[in-house]
């Protein structure tokens with residue numbers, strides 16, 4: 001366990017004290033029976049208006065994807081078996097992710113994680129055995145104060161009653177941020193060998209849910225999955241809050 005879980009519980013307790021019943025997305029006051037996020041925000045955040053590829057979670061046209069993949073991933077060597085997203089990276093979901101990351105809003109990460117768990121619980125079949133967040137380099141999580149993927153993963157794990165192994169993967173290289181790199185090949189090169197496994201890690205025969213906040217070309221998740229493959233898990237399923245491939 002890292003130090004994030006107790007801090008998160010503390011943060012949440014504090015927020016409940018300061019804002020007794022407010023939607024953490026739209027800030028609307030809630031009735032005594034309502035929980036954050038409010039029904040209308042949760043409906044908007046959890047409704048994906050598009051058909052998605054089961055292999056890479058890209059938006060695709062109707063009937064354009066199969067288990068073999070879609071136009072975006074059919075020729076890609078993916079080290080994960082499937083990918084789920086909560087939605088596309090736009091509108092309210094994009095605003096919430098930007099606020100979570102750049103507003104350093106750890107409580108929002110918790111709120112989103114709990115809501116995401118409700119949506120994922122109905123879609124994950126078979127159920128994973130373990131949740132692994134995509135790590136940030138320590139200098140980056142130190143600067144932000146938390147790793148949003150780890151807070152999301154722990155929140156998911158709590159709700160789905162699964163173990164969260166936040167220390168299996170380590171980011172051993174501080175890479176330039178993928179957001180500033182355009183071409184898929186350059187993004188792939190940027191994260192090559194960026195991850196390492198902690199000694200004594202064991203995922204043999206397990207179904208792993210690999211959690212990240214945003215997936216763009218998938219290079220980071222794919223490199224993390226490639227590293228995890230050394231531990232011979234049965235399956236690696238990627239779960240991202242939002243998919244940012246603008247096609």
Ligand SMILES: [Zn+2]
Nearest residue numbers: 023026038041
């Ligand atoms: Zn709301």
Ligand SMILES: [Zn+2]
Nearest residue numbers: 053056070073
């Ligand atoms: Zn695809």
